[in-house]
Amino acid sequence: MQNSLLSVILATAATGLLAEAARPCANPAGANFQYLIGDVRYDGPGPSNNGELSTIAVSLQSPTRTPLYECVAMWPEAWAGWYNNGSSPVWADCAPAAAGSGQDEMVSFAVDWRKKKIYVAHVFACSDKPGSEGLAIGANTLNLNCTTATDGSNHCIPKGTKDGSPAFSPIITTLAQTPLNATLRCEAPKPYLSWKLQGWVRSIELHPGVAKPASQSGPSFKLVSIPGGNSMNCTTSEPWKQTNGTSVGTCQSANPGIPAASFSFDFGLGILSISQHSKCTDSLRNDIAGVFYMQDSCQRGVNGDRYQLTCTSGPVWIGTETF
Ligand SMILES: *[C@@H]1O[C@H](CO)[C@@H](O)[C@H](O)[C@H]1NC(C)=O
Ligand SMILES: *[C@@H]1O[C@H](CO)[C@@H](O)[C@H](O)[C@H]1NC(C)=O
Ligand SMILES: *[C@@H]1O[C@H](CO)[C@@H](O)[C@H](O)[C@H]1NC(C)=O
Ligand SMILES: *[C@@H]1O[C@H](CO)[C@@H](O)[C@H](O)[C@H]1NC(C)=O
Ligand SMILES: *[C@@H]1O[C@H](CO)[C@@H](O)[C@H](O)[C@H]1NC(C)=O
Numbered sequence: 001m002q003n004s005l006l007s008v009i010l011a012t013a014a015t016g017l018l019a020e021a022a023r024p025c026a027n028p029a030g031a032n033f034q035y036l037i038g039d040v041r042y043d044g045p046g047p048s049n050n051g052e053l054s055t056i057a058v059s060l061q062s063p064t065r066t067p068l069y070e071c072v073a074m075w076p077e078a079w080a081g082w083y084n085n086g087s088s089p090v091w092a093d094c095a096p097a098a099a100g101s102g103q104d105e106m107v108s109f110a111v112d113w114r115k116k117k118i119y120v121a122h123v124f125a126c127s128d129k130p131g132s133e134g135l136a137i138g139a140n141t142l143n144l145n146c147t148t149a150t151d152g153s154n155h156c157i158p159k160g161t162k163d164g165s166p167a168f169s170p171i172i173t174t175l176a177q178t179p180l181n182a183t184l185r186c187e188a189p190k191p192y193l194s195w196k197l198q199g200w201v202r203s204i205e206l207h208p209g210v211a212k213p214a215s216q217s218g219p220s221f222k223l224v225s226i227p228g229g230n231s232m233n234c235t236t237s238e239p240w241k242q243t244n245g246t247s248v249g250t251c252q253s254a255n256p257g258i259p260a261a262s263f264s265f266d267f268g269l270g271i272l273s274i275s276q277h278s279k280c281t282d283s284l285r286n287d288i289a290g291v292f293y294m295q296d297s298c299q300r301g302v303n304g305d306r307y308q309l310t311c312t313s314g315p316v317w318i319g320t321e322t323f
Contacts, residue, residue, distance in 0.1 A: 234261070261274055
C-alpha cells in the first residue's frame with residue numbers, strides 16, 4: 001500500500017497534474033465518478049469463421065478527454081459476453097493508457113452483447129481512509145452501428161460518427177462499498193461480491209522448434225474477497241492435458257470458516273472461471289461465480305534443452321453478476 005501510494009504520487013508529480021492520488025470513500029451520499037467512452041470497436045468472426053473469437057475494445061477517458069484505460073476482451077461469438085452463453089458475464093482488465101493518469105488501482109469491464117450494455121468497475125485507494133480501498137460500479141448502453149460483410153463477419157463502431165468522434169453519454173460509477181471490510185452480510189441487502197486477484201503465475205515448457213507446449217503448469221494466484229477482505233491461496237490440482245485445454249484447482253483460506261473456492265482455466269481462451277459456495281444458514285446461501293478473460297504476459301527462459309515461459313499478471317478485479 002505504501003509503495004503503490006508513493007508511485008501514484010510520483011506519477012502525478014511527473015505529469016504535473018493536480019489530480020488527487022486517490023479518491024474519497026466516505027461520502028455518505030455515495031460518491032460518483034465519471035468516464036467518457038473514447039472509442040468502441042467490435043469485431044465478430046461470423047458463423048463461417050468457426051473457432052475465431054469476437055473482440056471488443058473500449059477506451060475510457062477522463063471528463064477532459066485524457067485517455068485513461070484501454071479495455072479489451074475476447075470470447076467465442078456465441079457467448080455474447082456471457083461465459084458459455086450462460087448467466088456469468090466475462091470480466092476483463094482495462095489497462096492504463098500511455099498517459100497513465102488514472103486514479104485507480106484496478107479497472108475492469110464486461111459487455112452484455114445481447115443488450116449492448118457495458119459495465120465498468122474500479123478499485124482505488126481511499127484518500128479519506130488511509131489503508132482502505134473503495135469500489136465503484138456503473139453501466140451504460142453502447143449505441144452502435146454494426147455492418148455484416150459477405151463472409152458473415154461483422155464489425156460495429158459508434159453510431160453516427162462519420163469522423164470517428166464518439167457520441168456516448170458518460171459512464172457514471174457510484175461508490176458501492178469500501179472493500180476490506182470484514183462485515184460480510186448474508187441476509188439482504190447483500191453487498192456486491194467480487195474478488196481481487198494477485199500474484200498470478202503459470203509456466204509453459206516448450207521443446208525448441210515445436211509449437212505445441214510440452215507441458216503447462218496451470219496457474220497459481222491469491223484471491224482477496226471484496227468486501228470480506230479474507231484471502232485464499234489458489235493452486236492447480238489438475239494441470240493442462242493435451243486432450244482438454246483446461247486445468248482445474250482450488251482456493252483455500254487459512255481461516256477454516258471460509259469455504260474453499262474452485263477454479264478452472266481454459267488455456268486456449270485465457271478464460272478463468274471461479275466459483276464459491278457458502279452456506280450462511282440452512283436457508284441462506286451465497287453462491288458466487290466470477291469469470292475473467294486473463295491477459296498475462298510471458299517471459300522466456302531456458303531450462304536444460306527446453307524453453308520455459310513464465311507468465312504473470314498484475315492485480316485484476318474479478319466481478320460476479322452484473323449490476
Ligand atoms: C444464448 O442464450 C440466449 C438466452 O439465454 C438464447 O436465446 C440464445 O439462443 C443462446 N445462443 C446460443 C448461440 O446458444
Ligand atoms: C452506419 O455505417 C454505415 C457504413 O459505414 C454508414 O453508411 C451509415 O451512415 C452509418 N449509420 C449511422 C446511423 O451511423
Ligand atoms: C462495513 O460495512 C458495514 C455495512 O455496510 C458498515 O456498517 C460498517 O461501517 C463498515 N465498516 C467499516 C470499517 O468500513
Ligand atoms: C476438462 O476437464 C476438467 C476436469 O477434468 C473438466 O472440469 C472440464 O469440464 C473439461 N473441459 C472440457 C472442455 O472438456
Ligand atoms: C498463502 O501462501 C503464502 C505464501 O506462500 C503464505 O504466506 C500464506 O500464509 C498462505 N495463505 C493461506 C490463506 O493459506
